[in-house]
Amino acid sequence: MNLQTRIQDLLQRIASYEVYEIAIELGIIWLLVFAVVRFVQGTRAAAALRGVAVLLVLLVLAGLALRVLGGAQGFQRLYFLANSLFAIIAIALIVIFQPELRRAALRLGEAGLFRSTPSDIVKTVTSVVDACAYLSKTRIGALIILERQVGLEGLTEGGTRLDAAISTRLLQTIFYPGTALHDLAVVIRGKIVRAAGVQLPLAEPAEMPDPTLGSRHRAAVGLTKECDAIAVVVSEETGAIRTAERGKLSAPMDPDELRKYLMLRLEQASPERGTTAVEKDVLDARDRREPATAAEKAEAEALAAVTKPARSKEST
Numbered sequence: 322m323n324l325q326t327r328i329q330d331l332l333q334r335i336a337s338y339e340v341y342e343i344a345i346e347l348g349i350i351w352l353l354v355f356a357v358v359r360f361v362q363g364t365r366a367a368a369a370l371r372g373v374a375v376l377l378v379l380l381v382l383a384g385l386a387l388r389v390l391g392g393a394q395g396f397q398r399l400y401f402l403a404n405s406l407f408a409i410i411a412i413a414l415i416v417i418f419q420p421e422l423r424r425a426a427l428r429l430g431e432a433g434l435f436r437s438t439p440s441d442i443v444k445t446v447t448s449v450v451d452a453c454a455y456l457s458k459t460r461i462g463a464l465i466i467l468e469r470q471v472g473l474e475g476l477t478e479g480g481t482r483l484d485a486a487i488s489t490r491l492l493q494t495i496f497y498p499g500t501a502l503h504d505l506a507v508v509i510r511g512k513i514v515r516a517a518g519v520q521l522p523l524a525e526p527a528e529m530p531d532p533t534l535g536s537r538h539r540a541a542v543g544l545t546k547e548c549d550a551i552a553v554v555v556s557e558e559t560g561a562i563r564t565a566e567r568g569k570l571s572a573p574m575d576p577d578e579l580r581k582y583l584m585l586r587l588e589q590a591s592p593e594r595g596t597t598a599v600e601k602d603v604l605d606a607r608d609r610r611e612p613a614t615a616a617e618k619a620e621a622e623a624l625a626a627v628t629k630p631a632r633s634k635e636s637t
Contacts, residue, residue, distance in 0.1 A: 369417050373410065380406060441512045445487055446583045452492035453555055453562050454576040462557030463496040464506040464537045467587065471548040477508050480519035487512050506540060522547065530570055541565035551586055553579070
């Protein structure tokens with residue numbers, strides 16, 4: 322069988338395939354590749370993935386070339402080497418992408434069932450922002466983790482379980498220098514401080530935007546690479562407030578910017594729902610009276626901003 326006959330035979334086999342089957346198969350392959358690329362985007366595994374992809378494409382093209390040139394019985398030894406390389410690459414992928422596989426398993430296995438209501442979000446954001454403003458002004462370091470969809474029970478087990486209602490004074494007390502829990506992180510779920518003194522995984526120094534940033538910032542980046550939590554960091558040296566999400570550290574921000582950012586990000590993680598009759602009564606009563614303190618006024622304004630879309634949606 323000559324080369325031209327083999328090429329014609331290959332083209333005939335390709336033409337015999339159903340178009341819809343090819344479209345479905347290519348669509349599934351594209352979705353899988355897209356999901357993998359998006360998952361490793363921005364990580365150290367991205368460069369390794371590109372190298373592996375190039376190697377796989379070369380092996381596939383080489384296999385097709387051998388089949389066309391040698392037929393089913395030709396180049397048996399090269400076929401054996403190619404198949405052996407595929408097996409070696411499969412094992413190498415598990416080793417190279419072990420951190421990413423662990424992150425994927427963590428996200429799939431720890432999907433949290435908790436959902437925050439608008440009033441819970443306002444309470445949490447107000448407490449965190451007010452505490453960070455005080456800690457920033459007094460140059461007290463802090464690391465606050467706001468849990469969202471992915472649960473963090475595995476991490477909080479290594480800390481000190483509190484299960485306390487969140488408040489500005491509680492956060493200030495936890496991070497006050499000299500206390501037993503001030504050095505590590507606080508994990509918050511909804512309006513509950515789940516644990517303090519929580520040890521977090523650290524990012525590599527090369528992954529930090531500024532090499533002068535300390536262990537708190539490395540822990541914020543390291544954790545948020547593995548889950549969808551938001552980390553708020555207060556620098557002990559400069560008092561700068563930063564946030565970390567999906568492994569990216571923000572620029573320093575003031576308390577007002579922090580409040581807007583947290584409200585926006587936490588609202589996106591909360592399910593859309595209308596305002597219940599009980600909540601309407603509470604909101605109307607709150608609107609009719611003057612807030613007693615500045616913190617309460619800020620909380621009332623933020624709650625009104627959150628619930629305004631729900632009210633307008635119901636009125637239409």
